[in-house]
Amino acid sequence: MNDQTVAGAAHLLLDAEQRASAVEPITDTWSGLDLDTAYRVQEETLARRIMRRETVTGIKLGLTSRAKQVRMGIDTPLTAWLTDAMAHGAGEPVPTHTLIHPRVEPEIVFVLGERLAGPGVTAARALGAVRSVHAGLEIIDSRFRDFRFRLPDVVADNASSGLVVTGSTGIAPADLDLALEACVLEVDGEIVHTATGAAVQGDPAQALALAANTLGARGIPLEPGWLVFTGGMTDAVPIAPGSHVVATFTTLGTLVLGAA
Template sequence: MSTWTVDRAATTLLACEDERTDREPITDQWPDLDLRTAYEIQDETLRRRLARGEHLVGVKLGLTSRAKQERMNISSPLVAWLTDAMVLPAGAPVPGARLIHPRVEPEIVFLMRERLAGPGVTAAQALAAVDRVYAGAEVIDSRYRDFRFTLPDVVADNASSGAFLVGAIGLRPEQLDLTLEAVLVEIDGRVVDSATGAAVQGNPAEALALAANDLARRGLAIEAGQLVLTGGMTDAVPAPAGARIAFHFSSLGSIHLSGGA
């Protein structure tokens, strides 16, 4: 019988984050860890974050791209939490000094005007609850060595949360085509990748609906005023010290980041 519990897993993952140490996947030692229990671990880590003074600011989706699911050998997207401690101020470098092995990816971000609660939310209903659409950049940082994990592992680890940045340009949903909104990924002046919003569940609004319906299974909802990061449009890129990273969106402007020591 495994000696692992929700409490032990939450303590272990938060300690890895605080001490900047990585480890093998929890499922190496707890092979029976299932998704329901993994989300209990995730919610327990959130409870502890809030208890130490952080504030909940939104929701993030992970692994919404089919290509990324295949690369990570994961079968479905997942939902996790954003707190104010994860906000990266504009112009600040990627906080390498407090992260383990940060990687950065471009995202489409929604600011919610209305509460969105499942089950049964459609993409159209989800989009109708959105106030503004922004460009975003997420800094992911798994507590697992070499980003090796199963779906329950990464759910428990709050979907590899690290930090995030929201761009300055906010458009109403009807002002752009989310499926065609494109991004170019530039590193040190060289374009290395590109994608459109269609890479995110076919449409980022589908990812938003998925998040609302997934949270409903846990008796939760996306609240008015919260941010929703809909998942990486491209694969994440490393952010070594001194690197110059830019995400150029077709309608939502550009986000510039530098790798921090």
């Protein structure tokens, strides 16, 4: 894929997002799309977001569970970008008409207190850069029709970014056990999933270290104040107008979300 093709892929994905209209996977047309080029498409979509005055607020990780990695044939999580346009207030209805096929998943969220730059970052070093830990919900929204895609499609599509909700209660990382922090996810009064932080690379701090090292290899540091959504603790659950979502964490509090 040359620069013109990368630009075309970025335009296709951002246009689908803005119109809330699904498209066919990029790899249907560009079968040679590999992960390195997919990240080029992701960077191009970020550049275009910044041009329309969005501000980078952090990163998100995708495919952090070992089971999901095996299914997709990889051995490390994906990284993608968060901007201020993706932030959604807790308790505010999710505008499903602006999304294609939204799904929700609970996450453990870090707020960085200092710069973190790989390579060579350990989980302990990564956790030392964290200012506070929060409950989070991510509403993912693939741009691809019928949620059909290959791994490079997901990377190019900014790891199915949609909206993110960050809990207001922040706790120092030393005051909780991240691997044992549990979450119960309820949709419309029914418990649909339970999990602990161990579902995220064994420990969310490991996911943060992997993100720092992966981005560090591309010369990108994680900056103070950035949010890091460490990846879904459970499978993502579809939501529709009228859905009522409650995520109850052991220590990090409860997040409630409705869909309109």
